[in-house]
Amino acid sequence: MKKILVVLPNNLGDVIMTLPVLEALKKKNKDHQISFFVEDGFEGGLVNYKFCDDIIRFKRKEIRDKIRSDSWENGIGLLKELVQKLKDENFEQIINLSQIGYISHFVSLLNGKKIIGQNFLSQGNHCIRDSWSAYLYAIPFGRYYNSLHVTDIYKRIANVSNVPSSDTGITIEDKEKEQIRKYIESKRKNDDSSIAIFHPGAAYDSKRWPVEHFISLGRRIIEDGYTIFVTGDIAERNLAERLKHELGENCVVASGELTFRESIVLIDFSEFCVTSDTAIMHAAASLSKKVFALFGPTNPVETGPYYSGNLIFSGRCNKRPCFCTDCKSKLCMKSISPQTVYSYIKETPDSNPSCDIYQTTFQNGVYELLTINENGDPYYSRTGAMITRKSLEADTSVDTLSEEYRELYENSVFFIRSVMKMKEHLYSYIAGNSSTEIQQFESVKKSLQASGGINEFWNAILNIRLNSVPLLNPLNAIRESIIACDSTIAQIETALSK
Structure with a gap:
């Protein structure tokens, strides 16, 4: 059996964004085994996914810690064993979607018959040969001229953009659902209440919506009869505890109590999810849940919730998307008012919204943002983005008269x-x-x-x-x-x- 290896080890959300790529790869190559190389602990969205035949877990931290210790030879030994195991698979194709330098070195050791994405040449330099990987790497230098979501770029790198995807996302087994059903029953005070997910944490502070805004929105949601479950890891539990303190018994702290995988299953029981640009956002979208996504320093064009009908609330700032990790003012996130978000949850849109609002949609199989309200600077030049896209897809339509x-x-x-x-x-x-x-x-x-x-x-x-x-x-x-x-x-x- 021929085998294809997809490499993207480093991010929970990025892994979930590759699910449509895996589906398309499997549909195009029905007789191939599709394997995914992922860092141990980041595979939550992949478990039981029917279009992924094999999850190869990379124990990066264990190997790193051993290499840095007195028993460094054991760490080198583990790395050699992993490389040899993958070499023995004789992959027909290795698709490296990672932009991390050491992964470029790693994939070059695997003797894949064809490597797509960055790899390291024997002559001593990193190399990107395929045009769509080069396009992906070019985006940070010219963001204003890209309109494609990362998932749609990944599809093009893997040469499966013409393979239609279904609504099939994260797969959850019945036994997982039963476990979380019991968890919900043990926590929820009102068995008849619908569940809303709040996720106040984020990878870095400037991506977080103010806790006060979550509290204000939470009061309205609870008055409407919802029970709020607050997700997050153990490091974010203090945020969840603060919400619990302010919102009372109809706010449940799941942060630190559930693994990421268990949090995904919890989302499947919910009606909607309020979160910033996080892995939880991608998980909720993959489960076809209604997502109210809060964007500030990052770009919803590139990494918005990849499912039709979700709403994006984008803070107004003339520097967006700045990708700043230590912003002092956080004006963009603060400008997204709880009242505006609540009005869209209730489907009674605010007539004077505090932020820009977009709805996710798909045109000809490609993710797009439909503008509902935009007073801030646009994320991209439509004409410019169509020009750069046409450079690789010649049939792209461009308005040449403007x-x-x-x-x-x-x-x-x-x-x-x-x-x-x-x-x-x-x-x-x-x-x-x-x-x-x-x-x-x-x-x-x-x-x-x-x-x-x-x-x-x-x-x-x-x-x-x-x-x-x-x-x-x-x-x-x-x-x-x-x-x-x-x-x-x-x-x-x-x-x-x-």
Whole structure:
């Protein structure tokens, strides 16, 4: 049996966002075994998933701790055993969705017949060859020019974007449901009350909605007859305890009492979930639950709840999405008022909302945000995003009549001409072996770093290709750099084609 390995070990939410990718891979390759390489403890969303044949758990912390200890040889031994085990699987294809550097080294040891995503070359440098992985890596440098959700990009990296996905998400077994049913019965004071999930924690503080806002919303929800279960890990229990103290017996502290997997099962009993950009948000969406997602420093375009009909409340800030982990003001999250969120829970929308509001939807199988109310800055340029997408999907429709398009077109043409100058210097070096030509090449390359707008995205694509060129053989490196320039020019020309 042929085997495919998907690698994404490092994040609970990211793992859940790959479920549609696994489904599409299995549907496209029915006779293949689909395996998933994930860090031990992060597999909660994968357990029992029918489109994943094998979960390979990476005991990273155990291996790391042994390597750092006096028994470091045992740690090296564990790592060697893992590598050998995976090499023996003879994977037909390894799809590395991780952007962590050491994972690039790791997948390169596995002798996969084909590696997609970042890997480490024997010549001594990281390498990204496929265009959609390069697109993914370019997004942080030109976010304003991307409209695709991470899941939809993952699908394109895995070459399954044309395989339709169903509503099948996280799989929960009956015995798991029975266990949590008993837990609910032991905690809920009113057996007839519906359940709402509040998740006040987040990976870092600036992503958190103020506890006072959760309390204010919670009072309204409880008055409507709900029991609120507050989820989170043990480190977030103090937040849950504060909500419990303010909201009383109809607020249940599940934080620290349930594992992530058990929290997923709890969500399946709920009517809706209120959370910021968290793994719980992705789990609730995967279970087709109504999600009221609170976004501040992160980007709902890229990592919003991947299910149709969910609502996103986005704080207004001219720096969004800033991805700041230590914001002092937290203005964006504070600006999302409990009254606005409550009005949408009750389906009586606030006539003067405190924040921007979007609804998740799908157009031709691709996740999109439908604007309900937007007074803040948009997350992306629709014209610009369609141009960058067209660079890899030539049939993408672009409005070529707008003033914005003309500006983006002219900037992109300037970028092409600059890359052509870079090529000329490389050809001149081959002809005359003059180091001055390399200096001129680097000068043009450096000047492109200062270019703004859509050229930030194109520049990221170019540099990803150039950085993937092995340098041990200088003349071959020059030739491959010319190919990298040609590939980038061709990609931009496709984007600008009528």
